[in-house]
Amino acid sequence: MYRKISAILIPTAIAVGILAYMLFTVWNDLVIALQNSIPAYLVLGTLICLSAWWLRGWRYHTILSNLNYRVSITASAACIFVSQSVNLIIPARLGDFVRIFILKHDYNSTYSEGVSSLVVERIFDLFTVALLGAVAIFFVLNAPPWFYTIIVFPIVAGVVFFALLLFMGKFSSENRYIAIALTILHEIKRASLSSKAIVLLGFSSGIIWFVDILVCVTVVMMFQQQIPFAIIVLAIVIGNLVKAVPLTPGGVGTYEISLAITFGLAGVDPAAATLIAIIDHLIKNLVTVAGGIISIYYFGDWVIPSIRTALDSKLGGGDRPVR
Numbered sequence: 266m267y268r269k270i271s272a273i274l275i276p277t278a279i280a281v282g283i284l285a286y287m288l289f290t291v292w293n294d295l296v297i298a299l300q301n302s303i304p305a306y307l308v309l310g311t312l313i314c315l316s317a318w319w320l321r322g323w324r325y326h327t328i329l330s331n332l333n334y335r336v337s338i339t340a341s342a343a344c345i346f347v348s349q350s351v352n353l354i355i356p357a358r359l360g361d362f363v364r365i366f367i368l369k370h371d372y373n374s375t376y377s378e379g380v381s382s383l384v385v386e387r388i389f390d391l392f393t394v395a396l397l398g399a400v401a402i403f404f405v406l407n408a409p410p411w412f413y414t415i416i417v418f419p420i421v422a423g424v425v426f427f428a429l430l431l432f433m434g435k436f437s438s439e440n441r442y443i444a445i446a447l448t449i450l451h452e453i454k455r456a457s458l459s460s461k462a463i464v465l466l467g468f469s470s471g472i473i474w475f476v477d478i479l480v481c482v483t484v485v486m487m488f489q490q491q492i493p494f495a496i497i498v499l500a501i502v503i504g505n506l507v508k509a510v511p512l513t514p515g516g517v518g519t520y521e522i523s524l525a526i527t528f529g530l531a532g533v534d535p536a537a538a539t540l541i542a543i544i545d546h547l548i549k550n551l552v553t554v555a556g557g558i559i560s561i562y563y564f565g566d567w568v569i570p571s572i573r574t575a576l577d578s579k580l581g582g583g584d585r586p587v588r
Contacts, residue, residue, distance in 0.1 A: 283518030310483035343560035350557025398502030404495035
């Protein structure tokens with residue numbers, strides 16, 4: 266019991282502490298920044314954010330098709346909505362396991378195929394984001410050295426991983442756990458390494474993240490700030506790469522402070538930078554939660570017990586078989 270409580274409360278406290286500190290340091294300027302905002306851009310940003318979810322659903326539908334599962338775009342998007350909504354509440358991205366259970370329940374997929382589909386999605390996300398950052402950082406003269414490290418590492422890791430996949434098929438093992446790992450790697454290769462898959466998943470990932478950047482652009486316009494596009498791209502890149510390390514639920518706190526630091530490179534007022542970072546993440550998280558609630562009704566009441574099972578198996582120390 267204490268393990269479950271601490272696993273949730275400690276990361277949540279970190280997230281709240283970061284946000285509280287950010288707001289406290291610019292408290293006197295927040296009202297002025299809010300008074301000068303244009304709320305209409307909030308609506309535009311929300312609509313743009315919704316379109317990104319349809320694109321994510323299409324990409325996940327493509328990944329599952331490569332694994333020979335015919336899942337509609339609506340159901341694919343709903344899977345992501347539910348898992349990402351749980352990730353906003355529970356740390357360490359445990360919500361991803363809910364997606365695996367949904368695929369098992371509704372489409373009779375194996376657990377290894379569920380894991381493989383998630384890995385493919387994550388790899389294309391991180392690799393695409395890092396590539397966007399590698400382009401954007403050339404237009405930012407005063408980027409700190411640690412930005413380069415954060416951007417280069419996923420690119421190198423992605424190249425090494427895809428190179429490893431090329432050799433899959435040449436290895437086998439009698440060890441149960443090694444055999445499971447090899448099975449997952451084979452499935453990842455099947456879902457991602459054909460010429461068609463690379464083009465479709467690569468292109469769709471680029472569009473998804475361009476749309477995500479546009480959401481932030483609308484928030485910048487909402488607060489009437491003049492921020493170079495390269496800085497906005499770099500902010501989203503750094504924010505999401507930092508958020509990939511699951512220190513807090515949904516990266517809340519770490520994402521915002523990363524964006525605010527990056528906006529500071531362009532001389533943006535700290536109050537405006539803080540509000541842009543918080544509102545940008547708030548739009549994306551509220552759309553995620555709303556979509557998650559609707560998606561639970563879409564799949565049916567059985568999803569709630571599966572969420573509990575996912576959390577109990579990981580926070581409670583239990584384990585699920587993989588086949």
